[in-house]
Amino acid sequence: MNLRNIAIIAHVDHGKTTLVDALLKQSGTFRANQTVADCAMDSNDQERERGITILAKCTSILWHDTRINIVDTPGHADFGGEVERILGMVDGVVLLVDASEGPLPQTKFVLNKALALGLRPIVIINKVDRPDARIQEVLNEVFDLFVALEATEEQLDFPILYASGRQGWASHHADHKDKDLTPLFETVLGHVPAPQVNEAKPFTLLASILESDPYLGRILTGRIQSGVVKPNTTIKALARDGSLIEQARITKILAFRGLERVALEEAKAGDIVAIAGFSKATVADTLCDLVVTEAIPAAPVDPPTLAMTFSVNNSPLAGTEGNKVTGRMIHDRLMREGESNVAIKVSVSQDKDSFEVAGRGELQLGVLIETMRREGFELSVSRPRVLFKKDDSSGERLEPIEEVQVDVDEQYSGVVVQKISERKGDLHGMKPSGAGKVRLTFYVPARGLIGYFGEFMTDTRGTGLMNRLFHGYAPYKGELQGRRTGVLISNGDGAATAYNLWKLEERGPMLIDPNTKVYRGMIIGEHAKGNDLEVNILEGKKLTNVRTVNKDEAVRLTPPVKMTLEKAMAYIEDDELLEVTPQNIRLRKRFLDPNERKKAERAAESA
Numbered sequence: 001m002n003l004r005n006i007a008i009i010a011h012v013d014h015g016k017t018t019l020v021d022a023l024l025k026q027s028g029t030f031r032a033n034q035t036v037a038d039c040a041m042d043s044n045d046q047e048r049e050r051g052i053t054i055l056a057k058c059t060s061i062l063w064h065d066t067r068i069n070i071v072d073t074p075g076h077a078d079f080g081g082e083v084e085r086i087l088g089m090v091d092g093v094v095l096l097v098d099a100s101e102g103p104l105p106q107t108k109f110v111l112n113k114a115l116a117l118g119l120r121p122i123v124i125i126n127k128v129d130r131p132d133a134r135i136q137e138v139l140n141e142v143f144d145l146f147v148a149l150e151a152t153e154e155q156l157d158f159p160i161l162y163a164s165g166r167q168g169w170a171s172h173h174a175d176h177k178d179k180d181l182t183p184l185f186e187t188v189l190g191h192v193p194a195p196q197v198n199e200a201k202p203f204t205l206l207a208s209i210l211e212s213d214p215y216l217g218r219i220l221t222g223r224i225q226s227g228v229v230k231p232n233t234t235i236k237a238l239a240r241d242g243s244l245i246e247q248a249r250i251t252k253i254l255a256f257r258g259l260e261r262v263a264l265e266e267a268k269a270g271d272i273v274a275i276a277g278f279s280k281a282t283v284a285d286t287l288c289d290l291v292v293t294e295a296i297p298a299a300p301v302d303p304p305t306l307a308m309t310f311s312v313n314n315s316p317l318a319g320t321e322g323n324k325v326t327g328r329m330i331h332d333r334l335m336r337e338g339e340s341n342v343a344i345k346v347s348v349s350q351d352k353d354s355f356e357v358a359g360r361g362e363l364q365l366g367v368l369i370e371t372m373r374r375e376g377f378e379l380s381v382s383r384p385r386v387l388f389k390k391d392d393s394s395g396e397r398l399e400p401i402e403e404v405q406v407d408v409d410e411q412y413s414g415v416v417v418q419k420i421s422e423r424k425g426d427l428h429g430m431k432p433s434g435a436g437k438v439r440l441t442f443y444v445p446a447r448g449l450i451g452y453f454g455e456f457m458t459d460t461r462g463t464g465l466m467n468r469l470f471h472g473y474a475p476y477k478g479e480l481q482g483r484r485t486g487v488l489i490s491n492g493d494g495a496a497t498a499y500n501l502w503k504l505e506e507r508g509p510m511l512i513d514p515n516t517k518v519y520r521g522m523i524i525g526e527h528a529k530g531n532d533l534e535v536n537i538l539e540g541k542k543l544t545n546v547r548t549v550n551k552d553e554a555v556r557l558t559p560p561v562k563m564t565l566e567k568a569m570a571y572i573e574d575d576e577l578l579e580v581t582p583q584n585i586r587l588r589k590r591f592l593d594p595n596e597r598k599k600a601e602r603a604a605e606s607a
Contacts, residue, residue, distance in 0.1 A: 010096035019165035027061035092192030099133035195270030202289035203227030216276040237281035304358035305400040311354035322378035423448030451570025488525035521592025
């Protein structure tokens with residue numbers, strides 16, 4: 001059977017997963033009467049809630065006599081570790097670009113990875129049915145991007161299709177609406193080469209995705225580079241340097257057929273398969289025949305730029321809401337994450353009760369924390385901090401810089417430039433992007449962007465688009481101003497009363513509801529002034545036998561400010577922690593005892 005391996009790459013929310021849905025339906029993968037959810041490839045709960053692809057996923061469709069393996073990749077740069085590995089499995093890429101928004105930073109990120117591997121993209125201008133589509137300008141921007149990324153002459157000669165993934169059609173002409181996706185299927189068959197492999201050589205496969213299955217154990221997915229493999233065969237795993245990791249017997253070989261995986265009796269070179277049977281092998285290792293001695297080269301991964309400390313929850317409410325609370329459980333879970341996700345690095349502290357988790361950005365770390373709390377974990381996490389480097393020649397401290405691209409209405413551009421300048425950002429480009437909007441490009445220190453997104457959405461009345469991408473390292477740009485307000489801290493343990501919350505409202509907005517369980521050292525509100533203030537939130541109203549209209553004034557509370565996980569991560573300062581449980585997210589001081597806090601402050605000042 002003929003075979004093609006392709007990846008669909010794009011900026012987040014440009015329609016990759018929707019297009020894959022349409023390809024699955026039109027290829028006959030689903031029965032005519034079968035009910036299929038939208039974005040069927042986004043099977044993870046968080047993917048559906050956030051509307052983004054987090055984990056790369058494989059599927060395959062049959063078009064006439066050709067099997068097409070398709071990989072849906074994440075569009076967000078925080079999950080770039082997934083993209084880099086996946087592109088090594090395929091022979092061609094379909095680049096989707098929104099007909100209105102055009103190429104954005106993650107378009108540049110994923111395309112750069114594909115061009116560096118020598119892949120020849122097929123370009124699809126998607127969502128051409130949008131009323132604000134600017135098809136020709138976007139096509140020109142795509143061509144300029146290819147040139148800027150130093151594409152070869154062969155790569156610059158890319159086929160162009162115009163499509164609406166939601167309506168399920170693609171066409172070779174911008175002004176012509178086709179009835180289905182046949183032009184795309186035909187372009188893939190004509191433009192993407194069949195896998196260049198050799199079945200006569202010994203079996204080799206580079207592991208690109210690692211999963212854990214309760215019945216099969218560790219499952220490694222990748223493309224077979226050479227040879228043929230069958231279940232019950234003994235093979236070995238080699239590390240990147242060619243050293244032996246382990247030998248194992250293959251218990252099962254699975255292949256993707258639609259959204260399901262089926263067991264195979266034999267798999268041949270060129271196909272993308274999942275292999276079960278190994279206990280130690282991981283991503284970027286080579287699975288191969290016993291006679292093979294050299295590992296398949298694996299692409300290096302961009303370094304983490306942000307780190308957080310995960311530690312055992314030691315608050316007075318610890319263990320009351322989750323069932324996974326010990327340091328050993330947290331350690332094992334983080335080590336599993338570090339194995340399967342090459343973009344995350346985990347290291348253990350001296351006391352064994354806290355762990356430094358480094359990743360690409362706030363979103364990636366936020367997804368990990370949210371996944372753990374849904375699995376029943378309780379833990380404390382610190383404020384994200386950037387990872388600095390030292391210049392080898394000068395010894396100068398270097399910090400990670402992000403390229404930030406902002407699309408806003410012209411009336412809001414001034415406040416955005418001002419706010420990003422306060423965060424040590426430099427404006428590098430400004431041009432109109434149509435429909436009264438302007439596109440701004442900044443280079444901003446990564447630490448300056450921590451917590452800025454919520455402020456940005458407020459400043460632009462929810463209409464702005466902000467996209468960021470790791471740019472490189474540059475000399476340290478100096479101190480940044482921290483949070484301008486202090487916090488209100490509970491001075492006792494118990495349940496917050498409505499009466500006390502009402503009395504404290506003049507001090508600043510509250511973060512909790514009445515009857516919320518609180519403890520000494522827990523943050524219950526924001527102080528309008530710059531200092532922290534300990535308050536009594538537990539004492540109820542004193543009862544007397546006097547009854548007057550003035551005395552019995554009704555308690556009317558302003559609704560509290562609700563903290564999402566990402567907002568809370570950015571809100572806390574270095575002397576504060578986030579207590580994360582399956583049921584709640586609480587803000588607290590690192591030292592719950594006020595005397596301990598004063599000692600720590602004095603020590604920090606003297607240092």
